[in-house]
Amino acid sequence: MNSSILLQFSTASLLSDPVYYILCGVLAMAVLLGIHFMSKVETARQGNLISAVAVALGIVITLIKKDILPVWLIYPGMAIGLIFGLILAKKVKMIQMPQLVALLNGIGGAASAIVASFALVSLYQSPDVFGKVTASLAIVIGTITLFGSLIAAGKLHKVISQKPVVLPLHQVITTILLVVLLFSIVSGGFLNNFSFPVLLSVMLIFAAAFGVVFSVRVGGADMPITISLLNSLSGLAAAIAGFAVTDILLVAVGGIVGASGLFLTQIMCKAMNRNLADILLGKTSVQGKGESKTEKAPEVAATEEVAATVNPAEVVKGVKKVIIVPGYGMALAHAQHLVKSLAQKLTADGATVKYAIHPVAGRMPGHMDVLLIEAGVPFEDVYEMDDINEEFKDADVAIVVGANDVLNPAARNAEGTPIYGMPILNVDQCSKIIIFNYDLKPGYSGVDNPIYNRKEGVWVIQGDAKDTVAQFLSEL
Amino acid sequence: MNLIQYILLGVFVVASVVGYLLINNVPSRLHTPLMSGMNALSGITILGALLATATALSSSNPVVGYVFGSLAIILAMINVAGGFAVTNRMLKMFGKKKEDNNEQ
Numbered sequence: 001m002n003s004s005i006l007l008q009f010s011t012a013s014l015l016s017d018p019v020y021y022i023l024c025g026v027l028a029m030a031v032l033l034g035i036h037f038m039s040k041v042e043t044a045r046q047g048n049l050i051s052a053v054a055v056a057l058g059i060v061i062t063l064i065k066k067d068i069l070p071v072w073l074i075y076p077g078m079a080i081g082l083i084f085g086l087i088l089a090k091k092v093k094m095i096q097m098p099q100l101v102a103l104l105n106g107i108g109g110a111a112s113a114i115v116a117s118f119a120l121v122s123l124y125q126s127p128d129v130f131g132k133v134t135a136s137l138a139i140v141i142g143t144i145t146l147f148g149s150l151i152a153a154g155k156l157h158k159v160i161s162q163k164p165v166v167l168p169l170h171q172v173i174t175t176i177l178l179v180v181l182l183f184s185i186v187s188g189g190f191l192n193n194f195s196f197p198v199l200l201s202v203m204l205i206f207a208a209a210f211g212v213v214f215s216v217r218v219g220g221a222d223m224p225i226t227i228s229l230l231n232s233l234s235g236l237a238a239a240i241a242g243f244a245v246t247d248i249l250l251v252a253v254g255g256i257v258g259a260s261g262l263f264l265t266q267i268m269c270k271a272m273n274r275n276l277a278d279i280l281l282g283k284t285s286v287q288g289k290g291e292s293k294t295e296k297a298p299e300v301a302a303t304e305e306v307a308a309t310v311n312p313a314e315v316v317k318g319v320k321k322v323i324i325v326p327g328y329g330m331a332l333a334h335a336q337h338l339v340k341s342l343a344q345k346l347t348a349d350g351a352t353v354k355y356a357i358h359p360v361a362g363r364m365p366g367h368m369d370v371l372l373i374e375a376g377v378p379f380e381d382v383y384e385m386d387d388i389n390e391e392f393k394d395a396d397v398a399i400v401v402g403a404n405d406v407l408n409p410a411a412r413n414a415e416g417t418p419i420y421g422m423p424i425l426n427v428d429q430c431s432k433i434i435i436f437n438y439d440l441k442p443g444y445s446g447v448d449n450p451i452y453n454r455k456e457g458v459w460v461i462q463g464d465a466k467d468t469v470a471q472f473l474s475e476l
Numbered sequence: 477m478n479l480i481q482y483i484l485l486g487v488f489v490v491a492s493v494v495g496y497l498l499i500n501n502v503p504s505r506l507h508t509p510l511m512s513g514m515n516a517l518s519g520i521t522i523l524g525a526l527l528a529t530a531t532a533l534s535s536s537n538p539v540v541g542y543v544f545g546s547l548a549i550i551l552a553m554i555n556v557a558g559g560f561a562v563t564n565r566m567l568k569m570f571g572k573k574k575e576d577n578n579e580q
Contacts, residue, residue: 028487031517032494038510039501045567048513052560055520062523068530077529077546078522081553088554089561097562101511104559107551108518114548115524118532118541130477231511231518238521243484245524253520255488256495260514263499264507359504366507373570384504 015065021248023061028252030054035256041379058249094374095331098227098363102153105230109145112138112237112254117200119244120188124196129189135244136188139200140181140207142237147211149230155215156223156363164219177210223363225268232261264365271359271385273411273422312434312459313475319396322346322353323388325425326372328362329402329438333465336375339401342473343377351396354381356388356425358406389426398430402465404443409450417447427451434459436468509566516559522552 015023031054037047063069092100116138123131154160167173184203187194194202218226235257242250269276316322324343330336343353355377361368373379392398400407407427411419427433428451435451439462442448452460461468502510525548532541 028491032491032498035495035498035502035510035513038506038513039498039503041503041506041570044506044509045564045571048509048560048563048567051513051517052556052564055517055556055560058520058523059526062526066527066530068526071530071533073533073542074526074529074546074549077525077549078553081522081550082557084550085554085557085559086561088558089565092562094566097508097512097566100558100562101508101515104512104515104555105518108515108521108555111519111525111548111552111555112521114544114551115521115528118528118545118548119524122531130481228511231514234518235514238518238524239488241521241524243481243488245527246480246484247523247527248484248487250520250523251484251488252491253517255491257514257518257520259492259496260499260510263496264511267504357505364508365511366504366509369505370508370566370569379505379570382505 014067015061020061020065024058024249024252027054027058027061027249028256031253031256035260055253058253062247062249094370095334096157097370098223098367099153099156101364102149102156102227102230105227105234106146106149106153108234109142109149109230109237111142112234112241113142113146113204116142116237116241116244119241120200121196123244125192131244131246133185133189134240136185136203138237138241138244139188139203140185141233141240143204143207144211144214145230145233145237147208148215148226148233149211151212151215152218152223152226152230155218162219164222165216167213167216170213170217174210174213177206177213180206181210222272222274224360224365224367225265225272225274227364228261228264228268230261232258232265235259235261268360268365271423273419311475312461313472315432315434315459316346316351316397316399316476318349319346319351321391321395321397322351323392323395323398323427323430324353324355325398325400325403325407325427326355326357326361326368327401327403327406328368329404330436330465331362331368331371331402333402333438335401335436335465335469336371336377338466338469338473340372340375340377342399342469342476343381345473345476354383354388354391356383356385356392358385358403358425359423361403361406385423385425392426393429395430397432397434398427400427400433400435400437401469402437404437404449405445405447407449407451408443408445408447410447414447417445419445419447428454430457432457432459434461434472436461436463436465436472438462438464506570509563509570512559512566513563514559516556516563519552519555519557519559522549522556525549525552 031051034047034051037043116135120135155162235254239251239254239258242254266276346353357368369382372382405419407425409428411422411424414420440452529545532545535541
């Protein structure tokens with residue numbers, strides 16, 4: 001054992017080393033089993049329970065192994081955290097899940113950074129390079145996660161402006177901060193020529209600055225990527241802190257979280273046609289280089305004229321197959337209950353109704369699903385993009401509520417626009433499309449949606465989805 | 477590096493790879509509960525926080541150590557409790573609403 005922290009406690013332990021390591025292995029497996037159970041809706045809840053029990057047992061065996069069970073001063077902190085956590089989980093609204101997850105990412109990062117700081121203090125004069133480098137790395141990553149997450153959560157909660165902020169020389173600043181951080185990690189590990197408080201301050205200040213600079217340039221649509229990445233970092237910080245304090249369970253579980261976050265980030269990147277490497281280098285915002293058409297106004301008028309000739313309520317009369325495409329606009333307007341009522345009405349009239357969800361709909365992965373389920377939509381009716389994309393051409397009507405970029409056909413052919421190459425929902429293949437959107441402005445990407453200009457089979461109903469869907473429902 | 481550090485590296489790699497493969501099977505409709513569940517798991521850093529706090533209490537500077545150690549314990553515990561509880565709340569919704577709809 002290299003760590004002085006461990007030496008102090010491993011001498012008089014109740015649990016022998018082999019038993020302790022076997023228990024750690026079993027608990028790590030239990031966590032993996034819990035995640036495995038998350039692959040089915042039916043078993044997911046048990047999976048979560050298994051993971052929770054595993055973590056609880058992990059705490060207990062650590063307390064026993066390190067002989068800190070009778071150190072009563074640790075319990076008030078646990079009780080306070082427990083109460084705060086439970087209150088937070090009870091009070092949060094489902095639409096606020098992205099900011100809650102962002103906040104928890106940050107809190108996890110902060111805890112790991114503190115743990116790693118303790119490790120670095122105790123190891124600073126020792127020759128244990130591995131311990132010192134990992135401790136330094138965990139301090140830096142944990143602090144980046146904390147400040148990056150606070151900015152992201154602040155944006156999501158609308159405490160600070162949601163607009164992407166790009167500083168002058170943003171990329172240069174990012175690079176300088178990274179170089180300084182790298183240097184501080186190296187000095188933490190190999191050189192002892194700085195006083196500890198100076199080194200720690202440099203790490204904290206520059207990591208905090210990097211976290212802020214990284215997150216301020218993120219706009220709304222890039223949030224899913226950013227949150228997934230910060231999720232990954234919070235796990236990574238824990239795992240690396242685990243190296244520094246030589247805790248096997250911490251390393252194992254932290255690694256699992258880090259890998260999962262990275263995987264989700266990758267999915268989000270693919271769904272938005274973004275490059276993971278770019279994201280990691282801090283290019284967290286889309287450059288709005290989409291060309292705006294100047295002759296938009298008259299074309300829009302034409303669409304409305306067509307719409308006026310046939311009442312959209314007539315369009316859904318007697319249809320057999322309907323696909324509803326909900327976007328974040330629906331969630332913003334709190335229109336999911338109305339959309340469910342619309343689906344129920346259509347079902348009662350003999351149609352099959354399915355929901356099509358784009359991977360980046362909402363502000364975090366899977367957010368739209370949760371909002372629909374909360375509104376009472378059966379999860380069997382909610383389909384992922386790849387599972388339903390072939391069905392649009394056979395559907396009688398596609399109903400879009402508050403979505404734009406994720407169905408913009410420009411993604412297929414408009415080279416040079418930010419959405420080019422991004423997989424989209426094939427709404428345009430449907431013969432009749434009813435669109436409930438706030439306005440006809442381009443979506444977040446800044447690219448005009450050609451569907452709005454289609455001469456036939458498109459009904460655009462502008463306004464707050466809560467009002468327009470309610471109005472539409474009353475006409476059925 | 478000593479033996480235990482190599483073992484830790486091995487554990488890290490295996491856990492990451494297996495975790496990555498398992499998460500591949502989680503359907504995208506469960507990605508939000510998956511992420512909040514991961515929040516809870518990242519609170520596992522509480523193990524380090526407990527150890528560090530207990531160590532600090534027997535050190536030469538117990539008060540500072542206790543304050544920061546307790547802060548880490550509180551933060552990590554918020555993650556563990558809040559993460560698991562909110563994940564459970566969401567997953568309960570997935571299960572319950574289905575039954576409700578079947579009854580209709």
